[in-house]
Each structure stands twice: as C-alpha cells, then as structure tokens.
Amino acid sequence: MKIPYTKMQGAANDFIVIDNRQLKLTHEQLSAFAIQTCQRKFSIGADAVMAVDYPEGHADFRMRFYNADGTEAEMCGNGARCIARYAYEKQIAGEAMTIETVAGNVPAWRLDQKEYKVTLNSPTVTRFDQAFPDPRVTTIDYVELGDPGIPHAVVHYPGLADVALSELTDIAKAIRHWDAFPKGANVNFYDEAPMGGLVVRTFERGVEDFTFACGTGSGATAFAVARHQGKAAAQVQLHVLGGTLTVAVDHENLELIGDAIMVSEGLILDENLHL
Numbered sequence: 430m431k432i433p434y435t436k437m438q439g440a441a442n443d444f445i446v447i448d449n450r451q452l453k454l455t456h457e458q459l460s461a462f463a464i465q466t467c468q469r470k471f472s473i474g475a476d477a478v479m480a481v482d483y484p485e486g487h488a489d490f491r492m493r494f495y496n497a498d499g500t501e502a503e504m505c506g507n508g509a510r511c512i513a514r515y516a517y518e519k520q521i522a523g524e525a526m527t528i529e530t531v532a533g534n535v536p537a538w539r540l541d542q543k544e545y546k547v548t549l550n551s552p553t554v555t556r557f558d559q560a561f562p563d564p565r566v567t568t569i570d571y572v573e574l575g576d577p578g579i580p581h582a583v584v585h586y587p588g589l590a591d592v593a594l595s596e597l598t599d600i601a602k603a604i605r606h607w608d609a610f611p612k613g614a615n616v617n618f619y620d621e622a623p624m625g626g627l628v629v630r631t632f633e634r635g636v637e638d639f640t641f642a643c644g645t646g647s648g649a650t651a652f653a654v655a656r657h658q659g660k661a662a663a664q665v666q667l668h669v670l671g672g673t674l675t676v677a678v679d680h681e682n683l684e685l686i687g688d689a690i691m692v693s694e695g696l697i698l699d700e701n702l703h704l
Contacts, residue, residue: 430704432462434473435515436692439507441641441671442476443692446515449480449493456501458704463495465702472699476636477505479512481521488529489522496635503532503550503579506644506685507674510545513537514689532575543690549648549676549683550575557656559609565600570657571610572649574683580614580634581649582607589620590628594639601632601639617646619654619667626666626673627654641671648683651676 435446445466454462463478465471480493492512494502509528516522517539524539528547537547554573561569570583582604586592597618604616616632629650631643651665655678667674675686 430702432697433694434697435694436473436475437511437515438671438690438692439511439642439644440669440674440687442505442507442643443474444508444511445473445475445478445697446512447478447480448519449482452480454480454704459493459495460499460501461704462702463497464499466697466699467497471701473697476633476640477502477508479505479508479515481512481516484529486529486534488527488534490516490526491529492535494530496633498635498637500635501531502635503575503577504530504535504645506547506549506646506648507642507687508644509535509537509547510644510685510687510689513539513545513547514543514691518691530575532577532579540686543688544686545689546684546686547644549645549685550579551681551683552649552652553578555653555656557653561604561607563600563603566604569604570653571614572653574645574649578612579645579649580610580612581646582610582614582616583650583653584616584618586618586620589618589630590622594630597630597632597639605632605634605637615643615646615649617643617650619650622666622668624668626668627651629667629669631669639670642669642674644674644685644687647674648676648685651678652681652683
C-alpha cells in the first residue's frame with residue numbers, strides 16, 4: 430500500500446500528515462499507522478501523525494491527531510498550525526479557516542508563507558497552586574484547554590535554562606502520572622528567561638518524553654503565568670527547545686503564533702506497515 434504523505438514541523442515538533450478523505454483509514458488503522466511510522470530509524474519518524482478528514486460540523490476540515498504511541502489526542506497547537514498550512518497549500522481551505530478537533534473548533538490564519546496563527550481552545554478547568562510531594566517543586570498549576578480538555582501541569586522551576594533534561598525526567602514522569610490528574614498531564618516546566626519571556630521545557634504524554642515544543646503547553650503556561658502576574662492580557666514569548674513561539678493572552682482567549690515548515694513529501698512504502 431502506497432500512502433502519500435507530507436512531513437512538517439513547527440518549532441521542531443514534527444508530524445506526518447496524510448489526507449484521510451481518500452484513504453478512509455479507521456481509528457484502529459490510524460493508531461497502528463502512527464505506532465509504526467513515527468518510529469525513528471525504523472520508519473519515517475515523527476512525534477505524531479495528523480490526518481485530514483471530512484468535518485462532522487461546520488468547519489473546513491477535521492484534524493485527527495495520533496501520538497507516536499497510537500493514542501488519539503484532543504488537539505495540538507503546533508500541529509494545528511502545520512495542518513493549517515497543509516490545508517492552505519493543498520487548497521482544502523483559504524487563508525482563514527476553521528479546524529474541527531476533538532477538543533472543539535480551532536480558528537486558524539495564514540500570516541505569511543511560513544507563519545501561521547491559531548486560536549487555542551480556551552481554558553475549561555483550572556486549579557492553581559496545588560502542593561506536590563517533592564522538595565524540588567513547591568506548587569503546580571493545572572490547566573485544561575478545550576472540552577474534552579487537554580490536561581497540562583505548569584511548574585515553575587528556577588534555573589531551568591541550565592538544567593539538563595535528564596535531571597528532570599524522573600520528576601516529569603511523577604507529575605505526568607500523579608493521581609491528582611485522572612487523565613495524566615503534559616508537564617510544562619518554565620522559568621523567566623534572561624532575554625525576556627519564558628524558558629519552557631515540556632514532557633508530553635503520548636510521546637512520554639521531552640519534545641522540542643508543545644503548542645498547547647505553551648498556551649497553558651502563558652495563561653497560568655499571566656494569571657499569577659495579575660494580567661488579563663499579555664503577549665508572551667516562549668523559548669522552547671525548537672525555537673520561539675508567541676502566545677497572545679486576552680482573558681481566556683489564547684492565540685499561538687509560529688512557523689509551520691514543509692519538510693518533505695512522498696509515498697510511504699514501509700514494508701512493516703500492516704493495516
């Protein structure tokens with residue numbers, strides 16, 4: 430089976446994008462597809478698979494998002510920017526579009542050839558300053574975006590820019606699986622950056638490791654920090670491992686701005702892919 434694909438990345442969060450309107454792969458097939466093709470060295474390699482599908486409601490198209498472990502996720506901010514560009518380049522949608530996701534509809538805009546903006550799902554569940562039983566972390570903020578919500582833990586970690594990720598892995602896993610979070614959580618560590626803005630490092634559920642960037646995690650972090658600073662509106666630059674993202678916070682409206690990069694296109698010929 431030959432499957433056309435496009436490889437894309439946003440802040441080094443990388444994706445395999447396919448058009449499922451013609452392929453008509455089922456949920457089970459898309460899950461198996463993601464598990465196989467996201468394996469680096471054994472297949473194309475990516476953080477996740479995104480499939481364009483027909484919308485169920487009033488949107489330009491539906492975004493189906495599968496993590497590398499085969500689980501379907503509610504939404505992904507960097508992925509939404511990339512699939513917005515894919516939709517524009519493939520003439521599925523115009524420069525302004527609406528993307529249907531599990532977590533709700535996501536408006537998106539083309540700003541220039543590479544830069545796209547998406548409105549993230551608004552916070553629906555928030556719990557601030559939760560005590561966590563580890564001396565390295567004083568409190569944790571919890572923010573869900575959308576409905577059903579994408580769960581994020583936001584953790585202030587002083588000196589983060591100089592801390593190796595290997596030193597954070599054990600505590601990231603403990604927070605990700607903390608029983609106070611029934612759905613688990615993406616874990617976003619942050620600290621103020623010397624150059625302004627925030628340094629952010631995100632451990633993503635589904636990937637089960639640190640990634641170069643997380644768009645919804647950046648949105649949740651910017652929202653939590655703005656709340657702690659008593660700001661209803663702010664524009665926050667977030668320095669992630671894959672580059673820089675911008676989140677505009679206006680009360681509970683969050684807009685994520687950043688590049689969406691086309692990397693390659695071709696046919697998937699993976700002989701170990703069995704659907």
